[in-house]
Amino acid sequence: MLDHSKEPGTEGLENRQKEQADVSAQLGEADTWKDQLKTLVRQNKLAAFSAVILILFLLAAVFAPIVAPYDHLKQSLTDRLQDPSLAHWLGTDELGRDVLSRVIFGARVSLTIGLVPTLISMAIGTVLGLCAGFYGGKTDFVIMRLADVMLAFPSLLLAMVVMYTMGGGLINIFIALSLVNWAGTARIVRSQTLSLKEKEFVEAARSIGVRQWTIMFRHILPNCLPSLIVLFTLNIPSAILSEASLSFLGIGAQPPSASWGLMAVRGKKYLFSEPWLSIAPSVAIMIVVMAFNFLGDGLRDVLDPYLKEQ
Amino acid sequence: MRESIVLDIKDLKSHFFTAKGVAPAVDGVSIQVPAGKIIGVVGESGCGKSMTAMSVMGLLRYPGRVVGGTITLDGRDITHLSAKELSKVRGNEISMIFQEPMTSLNPVYPVGKQVREAILLHQKVSKAEAKERVVEIFRAVGIPEPEKRYYNYPHQLSGGLRQRVMIGMAMVCRPKVMIADEPTTALDVTIEAQILRLMKKLCEEQGTSIILITHNMGVVAEVCDYVYVMYAGKVMEQAETFELFDHTSHPYTRGLLNSIPRLDEKARRLHTIEGVVPNLLHLPEGCSFCTRCSEAKKRCFVERPDLYQVGEEHKVRCFQYEGEA
DSSP states (O other): OOOOSOOTTHHHHHHHHHHHHHHHHHHHHTTSHHHHHHHHHHHOHHHHHHHHHHHHHHHHHHTHHHHSSSOTTOOOGGGTTOOOOSSSTTOBOTTSOBHHHHHHHHHHHHHHHHHHHHHHHHHHHHHHHHHHHHHOHHHHHHHHHHHHHHHHSOHHHHHHHHHHHHOSSHHHHHHHHHHHHHHHHHHHHHHHHHHHTTSHHHHHHHHTTOOHHHIIIIIIHHHHHHHHHHHHHHHHHHHHHHHHHHHHTTSSSOTTSOOHHHHHHHHGGGTTTOTHHHHHHHHHHHHHHHHHHHHHHHHHHHHOHHHHHO | OOSOEEEEEEEEEEEEEETTEEEEEEEEEEEEEETTOEEEEEOOTTSSHHHHHHHHHTOOOTTEEEEEEEEEETTEEOTTOOHHHHHHHBTTTEEEEOSOTTTSSOTTSOHHHHHHHHHHHHSOOOHHHHHHHHHHHHHHTTOSSHHHHTTOOGGGSOHHHHHHHHHHHHHTTOOSEEEEESTTTTSOHHHHHHHHHHHHHHHHHHOOEEEEEESOHHHHHHHOSEEEEEETTEEEEEEEHHHHHHSOOSHHHHHHHHTSOOSSSOOSSOOOOSSOOOOGGGOOSSOTTTTTOTTOOGGGGTSOOOOEEEETTEEEOSGGGTTOO
8 A cells, every 4th residue: 555645756756747847838838829820921821921911901991081092982974984094093983983992992891791791690600500519409400400401592592582672781781691601600510519529528527517508608619719710711702702793683782882793793884895894893802702712721721730631 | 334425326227228229337336435435446348337427427418317226425315406406516526537638628728727617616716716726736736837837728738737637627626526437547657656646645635535437456456445346337246445355256356356467476378358248238137247257157147146245345246145144
């Protein structure tokens, strides 16, 4: 049997523990979010560049009244359909409005529509996915069948139905896009919850008496965050594209609002004579969408290194 | 062993309801845990040790369910508590340490915060006070530089340190009973000894009883006061540790003890018990060990033996001892 007072050799043991701790501390320093950011910049230049582009777009959107050379709503029929010049870098549209200013103000609409419905739909999807994965059984069945229906239905068609019945306008676009996009998030969160809830740390949390809701939101959800962040950056461009499509079909943003989709469709008539009217907003959409996609890919590589090796 | 009993498990039955039938993972287990003692539960893999622990903690999950028996903790029946009442008991009066220190801590929170959670859940103290208590318990379980370790994430700690954190988490509310489910299986042998010593020390200082689940007879001999040998969901033999090693009675226990390599004997090969634990869905009609028992008689295949008293604190589930004592 052991002597429990003060064993010989305890000092050696403590020294070893100290050593151990030092090593782990050294290892430990290399893992803050700053370092992850550095890894991102170092490993994936394209993602870092995309992030810069997106920040520029975001700044342009926020400070649009300062950045834009003209008022984006001010019509001037004498200046209509001008070619690009020093005064109007991207020319003017059929009502004599400066296209560059309209593209800059359009960033407001597009980025808002990219961010807000994505946030709402992902919040809905996360909560539903957590519940489905955590509770299982009937809850899971009902939520996932609902998600299946949503995914089986063409989302643009559903958004169109919503827009037709409720009318155009920004708020209704939010609602329409939030409604159609939650299912993908719910599926991913559910599958992660299913594997996470079997982990021993969840069992351990239960064994110290943590309640179910706390386990769901404090212990399981943060472990889903890496995928959610990636999913977020990949969902934004699809929301922007959906808005552009809806506006193009005439049921999204309504004139005179400067939405990129709307501008593209209005320029359609002049595609052969004044192509910049459509091309300018289209290129803006393309840059933003591609930047978000590259950023999402880069983030995924940093947050989930195993995926990259495969 | 007439001390006060903190945890009294009586005739506990936990069954798993699978598509192929009902598997009695825990089949009428009775364990008495006296205050401040270490109880060993030994057996092969899949013999119901962990399921007994999960049943006691109320952590058994679908398709498993406690179907019979009572669990009394400090005079209070906790078998049929609601989820809410149970979460007040768990962590506060009874707690658990798991096998895998690598995965039993949440990777996204600093370890100190996780231990603090246990305090904040059960006691009305301020966060700062709780943090002090965490640092205190970290020091008690032998974590060097506890203030610094408080902010470390699980991946920054070694397996031994993580298991110390887990023990700290289980002990921080001074529970009456702590269940340790193979706490040292994933650790190397030198750390194993440290952890066992630490648990025994804490047990003596705080008066906490420990149920130590293990398949290692050496561990049992080192720290346990009383041993239950389990096989296929049943207790096969129970005795005080010295009694068990001196007067090993059940053929299964003998088999387990013979399987330990010995320094004083020349043996080319380790002794084994032939066969595997029977499928719980197709248990033999008689004694559940009969198919592997070298001393099985005809009767063993048709009748189920009871636990027979062979000594003051010694019971054996084998017909050989029927009518003794």
